[in-house]
């Protein structure tokens with residue numbers, strides 16, 4: 229479970245200071261797909277950087293599985309909007325997915341098994357030997373998602389993950405994420421500026437105000453299982 233309490237972040241000091249995030253408090257329960265939606269520039273990326281330990285917030289607390297986040301936590305994975313810069317072009321798809329597993333001390337056979345499994349989850353069972361540049365943008369983003377899921381993170385953070393693909397591919401990827409998330413009971417926090425996407429995907433939708441980001445609504449989306 230993720231707990232964010234009184235999160236506050238200001239860039240710079242004195243006259244040039246800019247308050248980007250103002251007193252955010254929320255939790256994401258294990259197994260939940262929570263979406264955060266807000267206008268461009270409202271502070272969503274700043275909030276994600278604070279949660280992922282990439283920047284130290286000016287104030288407030290973030291904890292994952294009861295432990296305060298200090299530095300980049302090992303059991304957290306991030307998927308960014310820009311898939312073209314997230315995969316290593318000189319590694320095959322399989323090696324890309326296996327790569328972060330090396331740091332977890334997993335043996336070669338186990339890494340391979342997890343990579344194959346994750347590529348099946350995202351419906352890409354036969355592309356392990358290809359290179360990222362041989363795949364379409366939507367397929368590359370599926371590989372990025374597979375790489376994150378192969379680590380079996382306690383929390384998957386997604387920053388506008390479908391904003392760089394065409395509308396048709398976006399619908400496919402949204403359905404795929406929903407299916408994989410339910411199947412694996414993954415805990416996901418997804419940030420988007422697209423209100424339709426947030427309502428379609430989320431079990432829960434947190435709505436942010438314009439800058440500085442503050443929660444103005446916290447909605448539970450209770451849809452029957454498909």
Ligand code: ADP
Pocket residue numbers: 239240246247248266267268269270271272273274275439
């Ligand atoms: P979003 O992800 O919602 O588009 P950001 O978190 O990127 O919003 O930005 C929130 C506000 O903080 C914006 O006004 C932006 O210009 C500002 N900002 C973002 N990064 C920095 C930075 N490194 N230094 C100063 N201001 C920043």
Ligand code: ADP
Pocket residue numbers: 268269273274
């Ligand atoms: P996004 O909306 O996807 O977060 P932005 O255009 O807000 O993208 O920011 C792109 C990059 O520029 C980020 O790394 C952010 O930190 C930086 N940035 C944004 N606004 C400012 C700013 N006012 N001063 C310095 N860096 C900024």
